[in-house]
Each structure stands twice: as C-alpha cells, then as structure tokens.
Amino acid sequence: MIEIKDLHKSYRMGTNSLHVLKGINFKVEDGELVAIMGSSGSGKSTLLNILGMLDGADSGEYTLDGVPIKNLSETKAAQYRNKFLGFIFQSFNLINYKSAAENVALPLYYQKVPRKERQEKAMKYLERVGLKPWADHLPSELSGGQKQRVAIARAMAAEPKVLLADEPTGALDSKTSYEVMDLIQKINDEGNTILVVTHEEDIAHMCKRIVHLKDGVIVEDKKVEQVRAEQYV
C-alpha cells in the first residue's frame, strides 16, 4: 500500500539546514495497523506530513497504492489527499461552526457528492462511531472523545485507502484514549490500513507493528502482539 525508498528531508533554519529525515525505507501492506514512535524531534511528524502529502520530500521515492507521489501541484495534491487519505489530528481540527454531520460530510463535498447522498453517508459513519444522536451538535457541545470520534468518522467518510492519525489520543485522558483506540482497532479489523503516530507505549502496543524513529532514521521495526483496547473500556 505504502512504499518509501530512501526518503530525505531537511528544513532550512536561517543559514544552516536541519536534516530531519535521513534516508527512510519503509513499507506498509494492505490492512496493517502501524504505530510510528519516537521522541519529539525524531522526525515522526515530518514523516507523517510527507505521507499525507502536506509536505514534499527532498529526495527519495514515495508510492501510494501504486501511484508515485512526486512533484504534485497543489490542486493535484488536494485531489489525492481527498481520494487516498483520511486525517485524524491530535487537536481534532473540526470546523467549529459546522455541526458534527456537516463536518463528516466535508470531504464528500469536495468530491462533489450530491447533497442528499452526502448527508446519508455522514449519518452512516456517525452511527458507526456511535454518535448518531449528536449529529446536529456543534463541536463545542461535544466532549474531547466525542470530537475525536467525529474526526474519525470524517476521515473515513471519503473511504480513503489509508488513515493517518497524528497523536490521536494526545489530547485525551486514558479512558477516552482507549475508547478511541478501540474504535481504530475495529476499523482496522474491517481491513483498513491505518498509521498512528504516537509517543505513548501503551497506545503503540495496541497496534500490530511498531516502527521506532530516532534522529531521522528507523532504528527498530517490529511486529507486536496486539493489545485489544476493548478490555480497558
């Protein structure tokens, strides 16, 4: 599904440049649930931004579902993001003047899905995250866990190939964190490919594979026994 070869990325900070990613080689198969771990500054967010086509690499190859991702125009990148990727953020990033259902329907709107179909789909995904009764609520009327579940519904609404979660539990207490991870695991069980960036050990162990980043290189890549979040809920 995802294939990365010898990926480099550096940022210019004034006169000296900061080499963040120093040759990443990495492959994700269909249906995997991968945790990307590392301390701050290890380059995990940069890697996720590149995977999410929010940022470009300096050199190296990136293939997503057989499509080479290189030198994309903004328009093309927006189109690919919409079609291939679903984002889940640490700070939820819901649009605060739109109701839960409207937030979920947003990616479909960019796909020019007709209004009625959009609403139906949004309700379907809200139901899946267990928030159907809250469809008309604004984000400010929802709890943190509920917000993240709306964000997950939104990420899934466009039926993307890969879900990218950047610290999905970073802003939640442990109980709601497990609820969210439980949801992510269930979505993965249905065959979706998910990448989770985290620095929490317990969250990482709820994935099936852990990739450790340190100073811009992968230091460890191992399959783990998945801990089901269900038991903590």
Place this chain on the structure above:
Amino acid sequence: MFNKDRWREIIEVLTTNVWRTIFTAFGVCWGIFILIVLLAAGKGLENGIKQDFGDTATNTMFMWTRATTRSYEGLPKGRSFEFKIDDVQALRDNVPNLRFISPRNQLGGFGGNNNVVHGLRSGAYNVYGDYPEIINQDPMSVTSGRFLNYNDIREKRKVAIIGNGVKNDLYDKDEEALGTYIKIQGVNFMVIGTYKKNNSGGGEEGQKEIFVPFTSFSQAFNRGEDVGWMAITANDGSSISQLKDNIVDVMKKRHKVHPEDTRAVGYFDLFEQYNRVESLFGALKAVAYIVGIMVLLSGIIGVSNIMLIVVKERTKEIGIRRALGEQPWSIKKQILMESIFLTLISGMVGIIFGSLVIFGINSLLDSVGPVDMFMSPSVSVGVVTGALTILMVSGLLAGFIPAQSAIRVRPIEALRNE
C-alpha cells in the same frame, strides 16, 4: 457558484462578527452614496442650465454686418454695408448642409421708445420681420390663431403674431386679440396669433415680441432689400461651428470685403457656446466620478483589510479544509465571493440611501418651486448599473490579495499544534 453550502458559509462568516461587518460595509456604502449624490447634483445643475437653452435649435449661429476695417478693391475702410435678401439664396447655393437660413429685421430694442399702439394703450416692444422658419430656430408655442406662413410673405400681408406679454399690456383681460389691429410705428397690422415661449432664456422680454412677415416689414419700414441679421442653423449631422468660416467667406466675397478683414462680418456661434457648457458638465461629471471613486476606494481598502483579517483568523480552518482535499481555487473562490458579496450588498445599501436623498431633494424642490440653475437632480439607470459594475470589480480587487494569501498558507503550517 449558486451552491447552497457556499452561500451558507458566506453568511456564516460575515455574521460571526456582525459589527465588524457593518463598519466595513459602511465604508463602501458611504463611497457609493457620495458618488451617486455627486452625480445627481451635477445632473441637477446641468438640467437647470440646459433649461435656459430650452428647445432652441443649438446648432445655430447669428450673423450681422459691421464697418469694414480694411480697404479692398478700391473701396475704403470704415465702409458700412448691409446683407441683402439675395444673400440668403447665395448661401443656400454655396454652403451645403444648412437647414434653415432666416433673414431678420428688427425694430425697437432695449430701452426703445414706445412704438406700438392699440387703442388707448401703447408700449415699447421688439418687432421682427421674419420668415416662417424662425419658429424652428426660436421655438415658441402658438397659443391662439396661427404663425406666419408663406402666403403672408408672398402677399406682403400686414399681419402680426404677438407675445402673451404684449397681449397682457395692450389688451384688457377678457378682450379678444385675434382680428384686431395694432399700430406699429404708425402702420396697422392685424393680430392673427399669440404665442408663448417656453424657455426662460429670454425671460419676460421673450414674451413681449411681435413677429410680422419679413416682406411686409421691409415695405412698411422702408428696408428695401436690406437684411438686418441672419439666424443660420445647420443640419443635425454637421456642426455650424465648422461651416461658419465658409458662410462668412461667401458673405465677404459678395460684399467686396477684404478676405482677411475679421471685423466686417460679426457672428455669434450658439453651438460653440452650447458645447462649452456641455464640456463644462462633462468636466463636472468627471470630477464627481473621481471624487466618488476615491471615497469608494478607501471603503474598498477597508474591505480588503477585513478580508485579510478573516483569512488570518481562519488560517487553521483553511488548513483543515485543504488537508481534507479542498482545491486551492475553491478556497480562493470562497474568499472572492465573500468579498464581492460584502461590497455588493453594502454598495446597494449606499445606492438606496443615495436615491432616497435624491428623492427627498426632488420633493423639496417640488414644494418650494423652481430654484435658479438647479432642476430635478437624478441618476440614470446607466449610472446605477455603472456603479454596480464598479462595485463588482472593486469587490473582486478587494478580495484578490486576501484570497491569494489564503491559498499561500501551507496546510502543514495551519495544522501545527499550538
């Protein structure tokens, strides 16, 4: 473009900070208001001045003779001469595109003695010997009877058309004027019509004139072949100002005047005068537009500023939208539409206010009666459409920089966690 979600969003963005939106809108509203009111005031002034011209044929010149200032062909300088009645035919033959040529003779004038008598009353009036065409050059409405015709000219009938002012002076209130006689310098003329002039240009004086046939005038007052002066009107397509040199040259040639004698033939070019007034109003309009648009410009800059702030405030939201796959041009379109919508709505409010003020001034003018040099200020539909176009364009311009800066925000920066 007419997409329900997009419009809902525009309304939502503009109503999140209602007072800010209102104050921004006021700038544009004020600008367009000033523009409309200035243009209407200019139009009012123009209407007022133009009314003085009335429906006078403006493509007209008047020509008379003066003493020569140069000797020519053995004739001395300082010689007086008169136009003759054959000059009219000569002009018709030699100068194309002339519509009317009216030779005229005149008795009386400003401060003249009493020259007209009816019964026991008498008065001093301008008496003109004229051809029937004069009614086209110096328009008047015949209120009773008829105007001169060519039978009067041919048969040298002693008939007269008198102004309402003359009738009021010489006749009793209910007395019938038609068919009665007035004595002009001792010669009796039968009154066959009365007239009233519409334009205020001649003022009261204009209503106190007497028109008699040119031929009878010449005979009765011993003018022979002489012509006092001429009123010449060109065809609508051509300008008398261009023809006048040719006309004057023909006259000089016929009367043996030195070709370079600029004093011998005097003339007054009404068309040039009229054009001067026209161009004055053109300039006035230009000033109104410039001032109006300048004021509008500051309003537009206000809109642009607010849109920049809106974009800044929504940086994160725009980043989210782009991460979710919204196309950059779609974001740009959104910002542009917000800006155009804001300018257009506030501009329309300005136009409505301006129209109300103009309406108010008009009804005030109606109630206090006519004011000198100012009449029915108004703006045409063309001006309103023009103003709306200006608004549309300026809204687009105002939104352009903010829209550009909105899509320059990279989603990654917008989403950076605080």
